[in-house]
Amino acid sequence: DGGITQSPKYLFRKEGQNVTLSCEQNLNHDAMYWYRQDPGQGLRLIYYSQIVNDFQKGDIAEGYSVSREKKESFPLTVTSAQKNPTAFYLCASRRGLDYIGADTQYFGPGTRLTVL
Amino acid sequence: AQSVTQLGSHVSVSEGALVLLRCNYSSSVPPYLFWYVQYPNQGLQLLLKYTTGATLVKGINGFEAEFKKSETSFHLTKPSAHMSDAAEYFCAVSASPMKTSYDKVIFGPGTSLSVIP
Numbered sequence: 001d002g003g004i005t006q007s008p009k010y011l012f013r014k015e016g017q018n019v020t021l022s023c024e025q026n027l028n029h030d031a032m033y034w035y036r037q038d039p040g041q042g043l044r045l046i047y048y049s050q051i052v053n054d055f056q057k058g059d060i061a062e063g064y065s066v067s068r069e070k071k072e073s074f075p076l077t078v079t080s081a082q083k084n085p086t087a088f089y090l091c092a093s094r095r096g097l098d099y100i101g102a103d104t105q106y107f108g109p110g111t112r113l114t115v116l
Numbered sequence: 117a118q119s120v121t122q123l124g125s126h127v128s129v130s131e132g133a134l135v136l137l138r139c140n141y142s143s144s145v146p147p148y149l150f151w152y153v154q155y156p157n158q159g160l161q162l163l164l165k166y167t168t169g170a171t172l173v174k175g176i177n178g179f180e181a182e183f184k185k186s187e188t189s190f191h192l193t194k195p196s197a198h199m200s201d202a203a204e205y206f207c208a209v210s211a212s213p214m215k216t217s218y219d220k221v222i223f224g225p226g227t228s229l230s231v232i233p
Contacts, residue, residue, distance in 0.1 A: 005158075035223075040125065042206060042223040043160075058220075090159055103148050103167055103210065104219060107159035 003106035006091050011113045021076045021111045023091035030096035032074035036060060037088040049074055078113065085105045086115045118209045120224035135194040137227050138209030140186065149190040150208040151181055160206060166190065191224045202231045209222040
Protein backbone atom coordinates (compact mmCIF):
# COMPACT_ATOMS: atom_id res chain seq x y z
CA ASP A 1 0.00 0.00 0.00
CA GLY A 2 1.21 3.48 -0.84
CA GLY A 3 1.46 6.03 1.89
CA ILE A 4 3.53 8.13 4.22
CA THR A 5 5.27 6.70 7.26
CA GLN A 6 6.64 8.66 10.16
CA SER A 7 8.85 7.29 12.90
CA PRO A 8 8.97 7.09 15.76
CA LYS A 9 5.37 7.62 16.87
CA TYR A 10 6.51 8.93 20.26
CA LEU A 11 9.86 10.56 20.97
CA PHE A 12 11.33 11.87 24.17
CA ARG A 13 14.23 14.26 24.24
CA LYS A 14 16.32 15.77 26.95
CA GLU A 15 16.92 19.48 26.83
CA GLY A 16 19.98 20.36 24.77
CA GLN A 17 19.75 17.32 22.51
CA ASN A 18 19.11 17.26 18.79
CA VAL A 19 16.60 14.72 17.51
CA THR A 20 15.67 13.63 14.00
CA LEU A 21 12.15 12.72 12.91
CA SER A 22 11.80 10.41 9.96
CA CYS A 23 9.35 10.84 7.08
CA GLU A 24 9.21 8.42 4.15
CA GLN A 25 6.72 8.27 1.28
CA ASN A 26 6.25 5.71 -1.50
CA LEU A 27 3.66 7.73 -3.40
CA ASN A 28 6.23 9.09 -5.86
CA HIS A 29 5.25 12.60 -4.80
CA ASP A 30 7.53 15.49 -5.64
CA ALA A 31 6.70 17.90 -2.84
CA MET A 32 7.05 17.20 0.88
CA TYR A 33 6.18 19.30 3.92
CA TRP A 34 6.71 19.43 7.68
CA TYR A 35 4.08 20.94 9.97
CA ARG A 36 3.96 21.53 13.68
CA GLN A 37 0.69 21.19 15.58
CA ASP A 38 0.10 22.55 19.07
CA PRO A 39 -3.09 22.07 21.12
CA GLY A 40 -5.84 24.43 20.00
CA GLN A 41 -3.85 25.67 17.05
CA GLY A 42 -3.87 24.85 13.41
CA LEU A 43 -0.95 23.49 11.48
CA ARG A 44 2.08 25.71 11.09
CA LEU A 45 4.51 25.13 8.25
CA ILE A 46 8.13 24.46 9.24
CA TYR A 47 9.84 23.53 5.96
CA TYR A 48 8.85 22.36 2.52
CA SER A 49 10.61 20.82 -0.45
CA GLN A 50 9.59 20.73 -4.09
CA ILE A 51 12.38 18.53 -5.44
CA VAL A 52 15.42 16.64 -4.30
CA ASN A 53 18.20 18.81 -2.85
CA ASP A 54 15.90 21.81 -2.63
CA PHE A 55 13.89 23.05 0.34
CA GLN A 56 12.46 26.29 1.65
CA LYS A 57 11.75 27.70 5.09
CA GLY A 58 8.16 27.90 6.19
CA ASP A 59 6.66 30.17 8.80
CA ILE A 60 8.42 28.74 11.86
CA ALA A 61 11.76 27.34 10.63
CA GLU A 62 13.94 28.65 13.46
CA GLY A 63 15.46 25.80 15.46
CA TYR A 64 14.74 23.20 12.79
CA SER A 65 16.68 21.78 9.85
CA VAL A 66 15.84 19.41 7.00
CA SER A 67 17.45 17.56 4.12
CA ARG A 68 16.08 16.13 0.88
CA GLU A 69 18.70 13.77 -0.49
CA LYS A 70 16.15 11.31 -1.86
CA LYS A 71 12.71 11.86 -3.34
CA GLU A 72 11.17 9.45 -0.84
CA SER A 73 12.66 10.91 2.32
CA PHE A 74 12.40 14.26 4.11
CA PRO A 75 13.83 14.01 7.66
CA LEU A 76 13.37 16.84 10.14
CA THR A 77 15.95 17.63 12.83
CA VAL A 78 14.79 19.48 15.89
CA THR A 79 17.87 21.23 17.25
CA SER A 80 18.67 22.44 20.73
CA ALA A 81 18.03 25.97 19.43
CA GLN A 82 14.31 25.27 19.27
CA LYS A 83 13.06 26.75 22.53
CA ASN A 84 9.75 24.95 22.84
CA PRO A 85 9.91 21.75 20.77
CA THR A 86 7.22 19.75 22.56
CA ALA A 87 4.51 19.29 19.90
CA PHE A 88 2.92 16.95 17.39
CA TYR A 89 4.81 16.91 14.08
CA LEU A 90 3.13 16.03 10.81
CA CYS A 91 4.75 15.24 7.49
CA ALA A 92 2.83 15.61 4.22
CA SER A 93 3.43 15.13 0.53
CA ARG A 94 1.86 16.24 -2.72
CA ARG A 95 2.10 15.31 -6.38
CA GLY A 96 3.99 17.42 -8.89
CA LEU A 97 1.99 20.15 -10.56
CA ASP A 98 1.81 18.32 -13.87
CA TYR A 99 -0.48 15.71 -12.36
CA ILE A 100 -4.17 15.60 -11.65
CA GLY A 101 -4.79 15.94 -7.96
CA ALA A 102 -1.68 17.98 -7.36
CA ASP A 103 -3.70 20.24 -5.09
CA THR A 104 -4.17 17.62 -2.36
CA GLN A 105 -1.74 16.99 0.48
CA TYR A 106 -1.48 13.55 2.03
CA PHE A 107 -0.44 13.28 5.64
CA GLY A 108 1.54 10.81 7.69
CA PRO A 109 0.38 9.60 11.13
CA GLY A 110 2.57 12.06 13.02
CA THR A 111 5.30 12.00 15.68
CA ARG A 112 4.66 13.30 19.17
CA LEU A 113 7.82 14.87 20.58
CA THR A 114 8.15 15.54 24.29
CA VAL A 115 11.05 17.36 25.86
CA LEU A 116 11.86 16.14 29.36
CA ALA B 117 -2.25 36.55 1.13
CA GLN B 118 -4.71 33.98 2.37
CA SER B 119 -6.24 33.20 5.74
CA VAL B 120 -8.85 30.93 7.25
CA THR B 121 -11.12 31.37 10.24
CA GLN B 122 -13.22 28.68 11.85
CA LEU B 123 -16.02 29.91 14.06
CA GLY B 124 -16.19 27.85 17.22
CA SER B 125 -13.21 25.93 18.54
CA HIS B 126 -15.57 23.35 20.06
CA VAL B 127 -18.94 22.19 18.75
CA SER B 128 -21.20 19.65 20.42
CA VAL B 129 -24.13 17.95 18.74
CA SER B 130 -26.43 15.13 19.68
CA GLU B 131 -26.20 11.86 17.82
CA GLY B 132 -28.51 12.08 14.80
CA ALA B 133 -28.52 15.89 14.75
CA LEU B 134 -27.25 18.15 12.00
CA VAL B 135 -23.54 18.90 11.98
CA LEU B 136 -22.52 22.41 10.87
CA LEU B 137 -18.89 23.49 11.06
CA ARG B 138 -18.16 27.01 9.84
CA CYS B 139 -15.25 28.15 7.71
CA ASN B 140 -14.59 31.56 6.24
CA TYR B 141 -11.58 32.38 4.12
CA SER B 142 -9.75 35.37 2.77
CA SER B 143 -7.97 35.13 -0.55
CA SER B 144 -6.78 37.63 -3.14
CA VAL B 145 -7.01 34.98 -5.85
CA PRO B 146 -9.60 32.30 -6.60
CA PRO B 147 -9.19 29.71 -3.86
CA TYR B 148 -8.90 26.00 -3.58
CA LEU B 149 -10.69 24.95 -0.38
CA PHE B 150 -10.31 21.81 1.70
CA TRP B 151 -11.75 20.13 4.75
CA TYR B 152 -9.59 17.64 6.65
CA VAL B 153 -10.46 15.45 9.64
CA GLN B 154 -8.05 14.37 12.37
CA TYR B 155 -8.69 11.63 14.91
CA PRO B 156 -6.69 11.67 18.16
CA ASN B 157 -2.97 11.12 17.69
CA GLN B 158 -3.34 10.58 13.96
CA GLY B 159 -2.57 12.48 10.78
CA LEU B 160 -5.05 14.46 8.72
CA GLN B 161 -7.37 12.82 6.23
CA LEU B 162 -8.99 14.68 3.36
CA LEU B 163 -12.79 14.86 3.67
CA LEU B 164 -13.51 16.90 0.57
CA LYS B 165 -12.20 19.71 -1.57
CA TYR B 166 -13.39 22.45 -3.90
CA THR B 167 -11.25 23.39 -6.86
CA THR B 168 -13.50 24.36 -9.76
CA GLY B 169 -16.96 23.55 -11.05
CA ALA B 170 -19.92 22.64 -8.86
CA THR B 171 -20.01 24.67 -5.68
CA LEU B 172 -21.64 21.91 -3.63
CA VAL B 173 -19.00 19.32 -2.92
CA LYS B 174 -19.67 15.88 -1.49
CA GLY B 175 -17.03 14.06 0.49
CA ILE B 176 -16.49 10.91 2.47
CA ASN B 177 -18.53 9.75 5.46
CA GLY B 178 -21.64 11.68 4.35
CA PHE B 179 -20.10 15.15 4.66
CA GLU B 180 -20.60 17.94 2.16
CA ALA B 181 -19.62 21.59 1.84
CA GLU B 182 -20.78 24.50 -0.26
CA PHE B 183 -18.49 27.15 -1.69
CA LYS B 184 -20.17 30.56 -1.46
CA LYS B 185 -17.98 33.18 -3.08
CA SER B 186 -20.19 36.09 -2.06
CA GLU B 187 -19.94 35.07 1.58
CA THR B 188 -16.32 33.81 1.35
CA SER B 189 -17.47 30.70 3.13
CA PHE B 190 -17.02 26.95 2.86
CA HIS B 191 -19.10 25.49 5.69
CA LEU B 192 -19.08 21.74 6.33
CA THR B 193 -22.34 19.90 6.99
CA LYS B 194 -23.64 16.41 7.66
CA PRO B 195 -27.36 15.72 8.04
CA SER B 196 -27.07 13.23 10.88
CA ALA B 197 -24.15 13.00 13.31
CA HIS B 198 -22.69 9.66 14.27
CA MET B 199 -20.54 8.91 17.28
CA SER B 200 -17.64 8.12 14.96
CA ASP B 201 -17.70 11.71 13.67
CA ALA B 202 -16.14 12.98 16.91
CA ALA B 203 -12.79 14.41 15.81
CA GLU B 204 -10.92 17.61 14.98
CA TYR B 205 -11.84 19.27 11.69
CA PHE B 206 -9.61 21.65 9.77
CA CYS B 207 -10.54 23.98 6.94
CA ALA B 208 -7.74 24.99 4.58
CA VAL B 209 -7.20 27.30 1.61
CA SER B 210 -4.60 27.58 -1.12
CA ALA B 211 -4.15 29.55 -4.30
CA SER B 212 -5.90 28.47 -7.45
CA PRO B 213 -4.32 27.38 -9.65
CA MET B 214 -1.18 26.27 -7.93
CA LYS B 215 1.56 27.64 -10.11
CA THR B 216 4.35 26.06 -8.11
CA SER B 217 4.67 23.63 -5.25
CA TYR B 218 5.68 26.61 -3.17
CA ASP B 219 2.06 27.70 -3.11
CA LYS B 220 1.25 27.06 0.52
CA VAL B 221 -1.83 25.57 2.05
CA ILE B 222 -3.11 27.69 4.92
CA PHE B 223 -4.94 25.84 7.69
CA GLY B 224 -7.54 27.17 10.06
CA PRO B 225 -7.20 26.61 13.84
CA GLY B 226 -9.55 23.65 13.80
CA THR B 227 -12.92 22.80 15.34
CA SER B 228 -13.28 19.96 17.79
CA LEU B 229 -16.57 18.11 17.25
CA SER B 230 -18.14 16.18 20.11
CA VAL B 231 -21.12 13.89 19.55
CA ILE B 232 -23.39 13.33 22.52
CA PRO B 233 -25.21 9.98 22.71
